[in-house]
Amino acid sequence: MTSLFGIVDCNNFYASCERVFDPSLEGKPIVVLSNNDGCIIARSNEAKALGLQMGQPLFEARELIEQNQVQVFSSNYELYGDMSSRVVETLTRFSPNVEVYSIDESFLDLGDFYRTDLNAYAREIRDTVGQWLGLPVAVGVAPTKTLAKIANRISKKPEKADGVLVLTDGRHIEAALRRTEAGDVWGIGRRYAKKLAGYGVHTAWDLRNVTDAFAKKHLTVVGLRTVRELRGEACIELETVPPAKQNICTSRSFGTAITEVDGIAEALTTHVIRCATKLRRQKSKAGAMTVFAMTSRFAQEGEVYSNCRTVTFDTPTDSEPELIRHALKALREIYRPGFRYRKTGLLLLDLVPADSVQLSLLDTVDREKHAQLMQTLDGLRERFGHGTVKYATQGTEEKWKNKQEKLSPCYTTRLEDLIRAK
């Protein structure tokens, strides 16, 4: 049986989301900034054409932005997340099996659709999302996920630009691989691209034609899978149920530098709560935690400091009071006065299913009581919002908070932000 995959990818997703609710932005250059309004992380086509780069620091791009009246937005994940789930909802009408790959990309299993007019079907997907949500998408279809990604990529090229490409014919696949650089193949990053170039492997077609032994030696078994996928052999399956995460991490840069341990503790406490909430949502408990704090990577020599501490728990836990206590203790151990801290955060590790936790006889924590408290807090936050209930160590000033000076309204998730029609 031959496999067939579709990938649907929202073009310039964050920028396009901003545009949906403000049509006056149509045709104008837009950029969306990273968490701390630090870097450019999304650009409309017009912004790309101006030469604004992905990951470029805002201060570097300021002149170009002002000269061209580029519209600038802080990232609004509440809005993008909600728009993303609406896209996925729409896609489930086109295939019974959808894998949500990232906030703006989904794979579709089209295994049973070989007999239909695939081009027409792909166009219908594109047009439906466009009509229902106002978001431009590109659709690639091919026998493997890696080839589908290539089809998707080419479908967005200016000379094609209609956002649909089906690659099922061998000659079309060869032509597509010949015009794709090896470094643009899904799974081949900058390091591997450079390494491959040293061996004369420049295009996806070259890569398709290396021996298995070469692929395994230089790119590990992961790269070998990529090579096989380029040959049309499906090695990467559709994952319709996301596997439980093995680590959960929450960290943020501060809006301004912090020197005192208490200020860092306020931020860390808030991160612990976010992280523990994610943990409980996937019904896991953590057996260990790593806490870290650091100055800017770009600080002058002698002013750079970064440290972490890992704590192992006797009994895996998802309780906030317990996690906060451990986190703050670890923070005080790694804190060194005299540095300008820019970032703190934590990782929860050794995750196990919540219902499989072995209780220890020597346990001093009343786990039943903690579980009830967490359930109550989760319920309150769900109904009234994240900041409803706070711990004392979170403080009230939130001096560490991100800059988010250009935040757009949460059009789809907050009643008070609902768009108004005149």
Place this chain on the structure above:
DNA sequence: TCTGGGGTCCTAGGACCC
């Protein structure tokens, strides 16, 4: 002065055991 955040998988090498 200003520089994102959150993940995965694989491999090599050391520690330890019999």
Place this chain on the structure above:
DNA sequence: TCTGGGGTCCTAGGACCC
């Protein structure tokens, strides 16, 4: 000059993705 051999577990580091 020779200096056992093989297995397991853990960790750090390197690669990748969005």
